Amino acid sequence: MSTTIQIVPQFNINEFENYFNISSSTVRNVFTTVFLVLNVIIMFVGGRLIKRQAQRKLLKGQTVHLPNLTPWLSLGSTLTYCWNLKTLPAGWFGLLMISSGAWSTINRYIVNSYIIDQPSSVNCEFGTGLLTTAWNASLKPASQWPAAQVAFSARDAANLNGGTQGVWPTVHANVSVFAPGPSDLLGFWNCQPAGQTTLQPIDWTNASTIVSFIDNDDSFYYTQVSGYAGSIIGNGPWTNLFLYSFNQFANSTKMWDMRASVITGLDGSQPMNTSDYQCHLNITNPTWTPTPIPAESTFLEWGQVFVGEFLAQDEAYWSTSIENTLNIMSVVAGSGNTLSYTSADAANMSAPTTYGCVLQTTVIFKQVFAFCFVLVIVIFLLGVVDLYDLFMNRADERNAAIEELPVDLLDWQLIMVRHMVGNNSLQRKDLTGYEYYWNEVSGIYACRPVVKMDAGQTYLPVVNPQNAMPSDSKTEVVVASSEVGNSSVEKVSL
Known part of the structure; x- marks a missing residue:
């Protein structure tokens, strides 16, 4: 299979399915990435919109319910939030959080279910092979040559x-x-059932009785071209027979019709009925002139081929077997028993340079595009509302005062640290310089700047300087420092 991306010509507009000859695993990876990116965009825009709508309420003089100051949560966090508070985080955005979180999981099943490998009917380029329009003169197709084997x-x-x-x-x-x-x-052979003929045991005794039967029975053409083929056990009577005659004489260069009778399982003791067929070549391409096939010499060779086909199938398929074998004879004769024609030869002879084939292609069902469309619509709606709130908020001169409204995680961490250390000038970038700890003496949680220790030193608290206040309110602490071969007590600034 080709690994280059190429849209195969067939396109089913009713089902809105696309066929590609690129591997299905690659297509699945592409759409998994598309769904991931679209979902991340929804999370990003949704998180911004939660904050803008809360700011908008404040600018309107309204209060904001604390659960509405919630950042965009994962599916698990959203469900935990709902369980504990018995309410949705961020109002109706909570439903979108649940949907987005669920989609991040189920989109893999969507991709695997609706992007599949499937044999598809396409057109393949003709390279080298048989070319039925190559030969015009009368020709006997060779049943054992490579051309016939390929056919x-x-x-x-x-x-x-x-x-x-x-x-x-x-x-x-x-x-x-x-x-x-x-x-x-170009056309096709059609063989219609033509009733039955009763064959007496004496009729299949030997070659002369068989010929006599064909010459005298009304179910066959009265021409000089007729014959038979079959199988015989030793020197005994015939056990299977294929009888045929044509509506053209031996020296005719016209295409012929054929009447045939088939019978198997002859036991030589009682009359038996043959299955009779009338065969005609139907031409569906008016530009095609069939290559004349000399019936007499051809069927002397091909007769046993027909018998072998009959013995391999039930009687219900005999007419189809005759049709298919006659089709093959026409193809091989038209190709001049040659197997080396190229696409250039086909083009020069006004024959098609492509042929119908089946390739294992990747099918993308309409559901995949429908889900993509829904995600894009959600992003579009969120984006429109977000831009509207952005412009409306910036149009209000009080906008700067509510810019730091806490919604996402960093906002809440910054507010907490500012409150705990009493420093409202702290910025987000300062958060890495603080640590959260539990004061075992006072039994409270507190926040303080990170204590930086010199390499090779271990600091242990000794006593609170000057008073017994908790160390979270102090700017220095007395510690013991120990090194190899040396120890000291010193004050460390916080």
């Missing part, structure tokens, strides 16, 4: 791949993906 393989491949049987204009030498459609045909 028989093409018949089997078409059956396996759901293709159409008939006279194909081209057959690629590698028939594994061969699957022609009705529009690919």
